Amino acid sequence: MNELISILNGLHPDVDFAEAEGLVDNGVLDSFDIISLVAEIDSEFDVRIPAEEILPENFNSAKALYELITRLGDN
Amino acid sequence: MQYNVLEYLEDTVNRVPGKMAFSDGNFSMTFAEVYRQSRAVGTWLSVRQYYNEPVVVFMNKHPKTITAFLGVIYSGNHYVPLDEEMPLFRVGLILETLKPRIVICDSVGANKLAGFGYTGMIVEYDAIADSKSDDEALRLIRDRQIDTDAIYVVFTSGSTGVPKGIVACHRSVIDYMEAFTAALELNETAIFGMQVPLYFDACLKEVFSTLKFGASTYLIPRSLFMFPVKLVEFMNENKINTVCWVVSALTMISAFGALEKSVPVHLKTIAFGSEVMPVKQLDLWRKALPGAHFYNLYGPTEATGMSCFYKVSREFSEGEVIPIGKPFRNTSVFLLKENNEVAGFNETGEICIRGTALTMGYYRSFDKTAEVFVQNPLNKVYPELIYRTGDLARMTEDGDLIFVSRKDDQIKHMGHRIELGEIESQVSLIEGIGHSCCLYDKSTDRIVLFYSGDTDEGVLIKQLRGKLPRYMLPNTVERMNKIPLMANSKIDRSELKRRLNSNIK
Numbered sequence: 001m002n003e004l005i006s007i008l009n010g011l012h013p014d015v016d017f018a019e020a021e022g023l024v025d026n027g028v029l030d031s032f033d034i035i036s037l038v039a040e041i042d043s044e045f046d047v048r049i050p051a052e053e054i055l056p057e058n059f060n061s062a063k064a065l066y067e068l069i070t071r072l073g074d075n
Numbered sequence: 076m077q078y079n080v081l082e083y084l085e086d087t088v089n090r091v092p093g094k095m096a097f098s099d100g101n102f103s104m105t106f107a108e109v110y111r112q113s114r115a116v117g118t119w120l121s122v123r124q125y126y127n128e129p130v131v132v133f134m135n136k137h138p139k140t141i142t143a144f145l146g147v148i149y150s151g152n153h154y155v156p157l158d159e160e161m162p163l164f165r166v167g168l169i170l171e172t173l174k175p176r177i178v179i180c181d182s183v184g185a186n187k188l189a190g191f192g193y194t195g196m197i198v199e200y201d202a203i204a205d206s207k208s209d210d211e212a213l214r215l216i217r218d219r220q221i222d223t224d225a226i227y228v229v230f231t232s233g234s235t236g237v238p239k240g241i242v243a244c245h246r247s248v249i250d251y252m253e254a255f256t257a258a259l260e261l262n263e264t265a266i267f268g269m270q271v272p273l274y275f276d277a278c279l280k281e282v283f284s285t286l287k288f289g290a291s292t293y294l295i296p297r298s299l300f301m302f303p304v305k306l307v308e309f310m311n312e313n314k315i316n317t318v319c320w321v322v323s324a325l326t327m328i329s330a331f332g333a334l335e336k337s338v339p340v341h342l343k344t345i346a347f348g349s350e351v352m353p354v355k356q357l358d359l360w361r362k363a364l365p366g367a368h369f370y371n372l373y374g375p376t377e378a379t380g381m382s383c384f385y386k387v388s389r390e391f392s393e394g395e396v397i398p399i400g401k402p403f404r405n406t407s408v409f410l411l412k413e414n415n416e417v418a419g420f421n422e423t424g425e426i427c428i429r430g431t432a433l434t435m436g437y438y439r440s441f442d443k444t445a446e447v448f449v450q451n452p453l454n455k456v457y458p459e460l461i462y463r464t465g466d467l468a469r470m471t472e473d474g475d476l477i478f479v480s481r482k483d484d485q486i487k488h489m490g491h492r493i494e495l496g497e498i499e500s501q502v503s504l505i506e507g508i509g510h511s512c513c514l515y516d517k518s519t520d521r522i523v524l525f526y527s528g529d530t531d532e533g534v535l536i537k538q539l540r541g542k543l544p545r546y547m548l549p550n551t552v553e554r555m556n557k558i559p560l561m562a563n564s565k566i567d568r569s570e571l572k573r574r575l576n577s578n579i580k
Binding site (some may be wrong): 011012027051054055056 | 298301302303304306323324327330331332335336420489520521531532533534535537540546550551552
């Protein structure tokens, strides 16, 4: 989880990702961030997020994103 | 001969009044509604004696915003699109340049502007869109108008920190639209999916093609460009068959592997531009849509829109650059070397543009205009303006242009044109910042900011958020003890570039 938070902070050093919710709904993340995140998650966690999982609910909080990574990593 | 862009709408509304013109997926307007409301807005403005001056349209990406633009043109004024997501600081800089007497808003925009230093008139679109139009008043305006009257001012990044407003007239837009629609072989069956925001010249392609042919345009919500599968669903639901997108919007779909899951099956015409299209991504699209036509577009806002196009007609090997092709009809593009001589085949030169499609120049900025709208150095005998783009290119023996690079620190990031100097000048205004330097890392498409000083990264970004649009925010921030300087005390950009490259490896 800390690793993911540090990736997120690399994109937005001014956001408290441990707490923040609604990252998509509130416009914290934009399309560039999503592209960067998918690429960095691939290289750091060795998890490839398939297109059908790139959905608002999976990117709305660090927790949701971490759960997605864990779920995909298990398979 | 056509003298006014509104003739597109007026011809079309007679033919297909009930057809859908613009929609955002929830809210749609027919040509008859666009016609009625834009004339109402035009009448309202003209009754209040606004004429030949900037009218700011501070509204969201919505069909009514387009109608507001057309209303402003009906009144003989020029519309200035500003985006609600733009930080108020930047809105302030633009209003300072324009000194507008009136702003048209939607309810969100009105709330944003209230409490801000603007003292002119603010009117909500919905409050005037159903007012009565006066055919006689609008006819008198039309009679006074000539085709070199300004119709819009759009703002682009300026290297000194102040955005530059580019002024365009009826003539250049008509010239561009006629050439553009012929090159892409568009007609009334086109159903556009508009990706670009309405505050750029890029939206002219969809807006005026739709008005000219009686075609239709869906304004795709910005948020869909984060979620490829949802985006393709939207396109298929609305049978979108034509797109003119920035490269990063197309590659967002293909690079995420979305085309393996679902294909935007109705697409027939796919135009892209603003950045270099990677061959690997283009191949994924061509494989998914073997029957579609693909066009690479190139052009600066200063020449109204696009100036060159290349229809993809062969395979490209990876690493090869897709040409920007040849100029549109009635536009001349040539390459000048540093000594102002024409570049030979495969020699690099600056792209220079000549023709009716040139815009009028920059708003309230004669000096900046004169730097780039200059006498054609090849013409020694009478006045003739060209626009020097600052883009470097070379020409193949087939006469196709190949983009090489920029002459200066302007970059293209996610389809946006950005002066790195504008970011630096905002950074330098923040308290506690020593030196700063902004670079673009092409290999990862990131804006990288190096700085020295006491302010920490989070605080710095938070401050910048209030000053710059979000697409201009640095993607990586690196605080250094000391920024490398050259002997003359200027920042050593090449040393920082080396540092950037070694960081990657």
